[in-house]
Amino acid sequence: MHDQLHRPAITVHDDFTICRCDWCETLLSPDTAVCSSCHSTEISRTGSPGCGSIVSWTVVEVFASRTSNDRVPQTIAIVALDEGPWTYAWITGAPRANGKAPIRVRYHHMIPGEPYPMFVLQATR
Structure with missing residues (x-):
């Protein structure tokens, strides 16, 4: 599962x-099975x-x-998507709190066999 996190950049x-x-x-959120508003189980995917x-x-x-006993640090986060839902995500790079400004991220890719997507930090302006 986690060996995919440390391979060279995936294109x-x-x-x-x-x-x-x-x-x-x-x-x-991407892993929802039941609507939190109306409790329907009829759920579709949308971009x-x-x-x-x-x-x-x-x-x-x-x-x-999978074959190593060595441990490496990885960042996992809760991301509030601009559309409203929240999702768990792995984060490439180390987030740094900079006062009250939100730490912005964007989707990068899915990791094969991993339930959470990989997001990357967006440059601050």
């Missing part, structure tokens, strides 16, 4: 999708630009590969 930028309730059209702000993050130590 595939597959599309990022979130969920949308077929009944009330509420936008939902998303994949931009948002980090709500919270932590650094965890994960195994460098």
Whole structure:
């Protein structure tokens, strides 16, 4: 699972999708099975630009590969997407809190076999 996190940069930028309730059209996180507004289970996928702000993050130590006992730090975060839903995501780079300004991120790619997408930090202006 985590050996994919440390390979050289992946150039595939597959599309990022979130969920949308077929009944009330509420936008939902990518891993939603039941609508939080109307409780419908009729959920579809819809495209998303994949931009948002980090709500919270932590650094965890994960195994460098499936065959290694070495651990490396990785950042996992809760990202509030600009469309509204929140999602868990791995973050490339180390977020740095800079006062009250939100830490902006954008979707980069999915990691094969990993449930959470990889996001990258956006440059601040």
